[in-house]
Amino acid sequence: MDKRHLWKIGGEAGFGIMTTGQMFSKIATRHGYQIFEYFEYPSLIRGGHNTVEIIVSSDPVSSTKSIIDILVCLNNQTYQFHKHRLSKNSLVVYDSSDFNIDEGDILKIDLPFKRFLKEEGAPLVMMNNIAMGASLALMGWDLKILNQMITNQFQKKGEDIVKKNEKMAQLGFDFITTKYNDKILTLPETVIKEPQLVLTGNDAFALGSIIADCRLYSAYPMTPSSTVLTTLADYAEKVGMVVRHAEDEISVINTALGAAFAGCRAAVGTSGGGFALMVESVSLAGIAEIPIVIFLSQRPGPATGLPTWTEQGDLLFAIHSGHGEFPKIVLAPGDVDEMYECTTQAFDLADIYQTPVIILSDKLLSESHKSIMMGKFKLFAQNYKKRRGKIINHSAEKKYLRYKITDDGISTMLIPGFEGVYYQANSYEHVEDGHTTENAQDRTAQVKKRNNKTATYLRNDFKMPKIYGDINKASVVFVSWGSNKGAILAAMETLNNRAILSACLHFTHVFPLDSERIKTLFSNNKRYILVENNSHGQFGKLLRQETGINIKEKILKFDGRPIWPEEIIEYVNLK
Amino acid sequence: MSILNDFNGYNPTWCPGCGDWGIGVAIKSALAQLNFTPSKVMVVFGIGCSGNMNDFLNAYAIHALHGRAIPMAIGMKIAKSKMPVLCIVGDGDCYGEGGNHFLHVCRGNHDITVIVHDNGVYGLTTGQVAPTAQKGFKSKSTPNGILEVPINPLSLAITQGATFVAQSFAGDTPKTVALIKEGISHKGFSVVNILQPCVTFNKVNTYEYYRQKIYTLPDTYDTSNREAAIAKSIEPEKEKFPIGILYKIERATFTDQIGSISQDKSLLEKDRFVNYDILLEDFL
Numbered sequence: 001m002d003k004r005h006l007w008k009i010g011g012e013a014g015f016g017i018m019t020t021g022q023m024f025s026k027i028a029t030r031h032g033y034q035i036f037e038y039f040e041y042p043s044l045i046r047g048g049h050n051t052v053e054i055i056v057s058s059d060p061v062s063s064t065k066s067i068i069d070i071l072v073c074l075n076n077q078t079y080q081f082h083k084h085r086l087s088k089n090s091l092v093v094y095d096s097s098d099f100n101i102d103e104g105d106i107l108k109i110d111l112p113f114k115r116f117l118k119e120e121g122a123p124l125v126m127m128n129n130i131a132m133g134a135s136l137a138l139m140g141w142d143l144k145i146l147n148q149m150i151t152n153q154f155q156k157k158g159e160d161i162v163k164k165n166e167k168m169a170q171l172g173f174d175f176i177t178t179k180y181n182d183k184i185l186t187l188p189e190t191v192i193k194e195p196q197l198v199l200t201g202n203d204a205f206a207l208g209s210i211i212a213d214c215r216l217y218s219a220y221p222m223t224p225s226s227t228v229l230t231t232l233a234d235y236a237e238k239v240g241m242v243v244r245h246a247e248d249e250i251s252v253i254n255t256a257l258g259a260a261f262a263g264c265r266a267a268v269g270t271s272g273g274g275f276a277l278m279v280e281s282v283s284l285a286g287i288a289e290i291p292i293v294i295f296l297s298q299r300p301g302p303a304t305g306l307p308t309w310t311e312q313g314d315l316l317f318a319i320h321s322g323h324g325e326f327p328k329i330v331l332a333p334g335d336v337d338e339m340y341e342c343t344t345q346a347f348d349l350a351d352i353y354q355t356p357v358i359i360l361s362d363k364l365l366s367e368s369h370k371s372i373m374m375g376k377f378k379l380f381a382q383n384y385k386k387r388r389g390k391i392i393n394h395s396a397e398k399k400y401l402r403y404k405i406t407d408d409g410i411s412t413m414l415i416p417g418f419e420g421v422y423y424q425a426n427s428y429e430h431v432e433d434g435h436t437t438e439n440a441q442d443r444t445a446q447v448k449k450r451n452n453k454t455a456t457y458l459r460n461d462f463k464m465p466k467i468y469g470d471i472n473k474a475s476v477v478f479v480s481w482g483s484n485k486g487a488i489l490a491a492m493e494t495l496n497n498r499a500i501l502s503a504c505l506h507f508t509h510v511f512p513l514d515s516e517r518i519k520t521l522f523s524n525n526k527r528y529i530l531v532e533n534n535s536h537g538q539f540g541k542l543l544r545q546e547t548g549i550n551i552k553e554k555i556l557k558f559d560g561r562p563i564w565p566e567e568i569i570e571y572v573n574l575k
Numbered sequence: 576m577s578i579l580n581d582f583n584g585y586n587p588t589w590c591p592g593c594g595d596w597g598i599g600v601a602i603k604s605a606l607a608q609l610n611f612t613p614s615k616v617m618v619v620f621g622i623g624c625s626g627n628m629n630d631f632l633n634a635y636a637i638h639a640l641h642g643r644a645i646p647m648a649i650g651m652k653i654a655k656s657k658m659p660v661l662c663i664v665g666d667g668d669c670y671g672e673g674g675n676h677f678l679h680v681c682r683g684n685h686d687i688t689v690i691v692h693d694n695g696v697y698g699l700t701t702g703q704v705a706p707t708a709q710k711g712f713k714s715k716s717t718p719n720g721i722l723e724v725p726i727n728p729l730s731l732a733i734t735q736g737a738t739f740v741a742q743s744f745a746g747d748t749p750k751t752v753a754l755i756k757e758g759i760s761h762k763g764f765s766v767v768n769i770l771q772p773c774v775t776f777n778k779v780n781t782y783e784y785y786r787q788k789i790y791t792l793p794d795t796y797d798t799s800n801r802e803a804a805i806a807k808s809i810e811p812e813k814e815k816f817p818i819g820i821l822y823k824i825e826r827a828t829f830t831d832q833i834g835s836i837s838q839d840k841s842l843l844e845k846d847r848f849v850n851y852d853i854l855l856e857d858f859l
Binding site for chain 2: 026030195196197198199203207210211213215216218235236237238239240241242244246247248250251252254255256257258259260261262263264266280281284288374377378381415416417418419420421422423424425426427428435436
């Protein structure tokens with residue numbers, strides 16, 4: 001029996017496709033299944049075509065797959081756009097009074113959406129409830145949880161609206177159970193009895209920043225980072241955070257740097273274009289040694305690019321961001337669990353090294369929902385302890401030296417306000433007490449001091465890539481970073497079933513790299529395949545630059561879509 | 576009691592006769608007279624001759640980026656709302672490079688004081704024209720005279736929501752001290768635009784020029800009348816420069832309106848939030 005079922009719904013933008021998907025995800029997880037959701041939408045509010053696909057699995061899952069098991073078409077486009085992803089066992093739900101679908105080797109479910117709406121005098125936006133009712137029936141579930149959700153969502157609008165929405169769901173549900181009873185799926189048993197959370201990468205960053213005691217979040221809306229801004233704005237008063245939607249990204253980062261100078265943990269969030277505006281201030285954070293966490297959720301560029309699609313095109317930009325030479329740390333979580341872990345770590349690293357820390361996400365990770373274990377999350381949150389390094393709130397030194405030369409490159413950072421002391425932070429090169437200098441010796445000493453932070457980081461906090469699979473036995477080793485992890489793990493499972501033993505080196509701590517330790521993971525008798533969602537193979541270049549390792553085989557995808565497990569499998573088999 | 580000398584950092588490197596000397600003394604005097612110590616104020620400097628004061632003034636300070644002092648000051652004030660925050664900037668810095676921030680800090684009524692050294696030129700880069708220069712001003716970057724009309728910071732501030740707008744003259748230290756003190760004491764956003772002769776690169780707007788063109792607003796002037804303030808603010812178009820508080824009203828400050836910041840505890844001092852469970856219901 002197939003352990004994974006892919007449900008997909010599509011329809012006109014503005015008809016609640018995303019909300020429908022979220023409800024489906026939560027209902028699946030409450031039944032004990034694990035989910036991964038992927039959402040596609042054009043950069044407009046009405047009139048385009050939106051889709052959500054959700055993979056429902058009894059095992060951990062963090063990518064979708066190409067064959068759709070249940071396709072719910074709220075219009076003809078949904079069918080036309082996805083017919084190449086159907087197999088003879090795929091169920092296609094559509095309304096023949098609206099459009100006809102080609103004769104094909106699929107299982108058709110002709111659901112009279114339009115007639116139900118007309119009979120009940122219901123508006124077009126309620127179509128998704130009929131679809132939900134039918135979908136839940138096909139999954140073999142009931143309407144209990146959905147009806148609770150409908151009540152929660154619509155009770156403010158009155159009893160009638162709640163009843164009507166429930167009725168539409170019931171009609172869809174009953175239609176399947178009476179007419180298509182034989183098409184109801186048999187899902188595998190699930191072993192998960194504990195509660196799960198359904199989070200996007202952006203949710204995980206937002207929650208991670210709350211756990212890490214971030215006190216100021218500043219941002220300017222930009223897809224796909226915007227939901228961090230809206231989520232944190234929603235929680236701000238509850239958690240005691242200030243969220244500032246500033247006039248532009250330059251103001252955004254300088255606001256955060258001001259708060260950080262004054263002692264608060266602070267973060268900003270943006271995508272590539274907004275980050276481009278911030279980079280002069282990234283450099284300021286470097287020389288003035290101010291902690292800051294930058295959440296950079298990538299989308300395909302250059303310039304405005306494909307605003308609502310996905311790519312990993314900003315890795316080298318992030319690493320090289322800011323003029324001049326200064327230390328910087330870049331982390332790229334591979335999934336939702338790693339996102340909240342990396343986020344809390346990023347705040348610690350920013351404080352410890354008093355330098356910018358960038359978290360790289362992308363549309364795929366930022367906006368895709370994934371189920372995670374609530375217990376694990378709670379335990380992590382409870383056990384998290386802030387590490388602020390050498391940030392202090394009082395000083396006994398007679399002459400306080402903000403930029404004192406130290407072996408590890410890190411000086412104490414005194415939070416302003418302590419009586420009897422004061423200092424200048426400085427964007428100019430400076431002497432130990434912060435005053436401006438152009439002296440050659442002082443300059444050299446401060447550059448070396450800042451550079452030393454990198455060695456300290458590599459010694460104390462750098463994390464080696466996680467190794468998935470048995471790298472000693474594997475004949476194929478995938479090398480990748482960030483959100484490709486899910487597709488690679490799914491591909492590895494299929495390959496292993498076909499007796500092709502594979503492993504994956506997955507980097508979350510992508511910069512700086514510890515070249516000596518990384519070199520030991522590469523040998524001459526294996527196939528190494530670089531997997532990246534960009535056209536330049538940016539991590540491959542970085543790896544070569546830092547370690548001399550040159551990976552010749554590359555799976556690169558840059559059409560705005562995530563890498564599919566099937567594409568990886570196909571590449572491995574063809575070569 | 577603190578004294579002016581407490582605020583003395585390194586010896587200034589400004590040109591002899593530069594208006595910045597007077598502004599520097601005025602800022603230190605104002606801080607001392609308000610009984611602050613260098614440990615009790617935060618200051619952000621822009622980049623330019625004015626920003627070089629970072630080395631000459633003792634405080635918890637940062638010499639920031641050109642044009643970006645204001646948003647940094649906003650962040651500091653949000654974090655430590657009980658400490659006064661000053662921005663010491665130039666006209667090119669604040670009205671040119673950082674013009675967008677100036678509009679929005681006025682709207683937000685952020686409780687910071689912006690002290691602008693308005694000399695009509697970029698001194699530190701050897702005398703190119705600034706956005707405050709009068710039309711036709713000849714400089715290295717505008718050899719045939721600047722084509723644009725000057726920006727009007729006073730009317731801009733008043734119309735964009737600033738709650739304290741004043742103008743002073745660097746050659747009148749006592750008046751400048753008084754206006755800076757008023758600005759710092761004002762609860763809400765305050766800007767003090769200081770007409771400052773650049774003796775090296777601006778041969779038009781000299782001490783003599785300003786002494787002839789400035790006048791002090793009379794005691795009878797109503798600082799709460801917005802229309803009158805706007806009328807006064809556009810007088811520089813006719814080379815008449817009012818000195819004093821043009822406009823002053825009360826309005827809730829940015830931090831006063833934020834639920835996460837209370838009167839007794841600043842954002843930095845607040846207890847840490849640990850009740851994560853209440854957030855998780857949304858994700859079940």
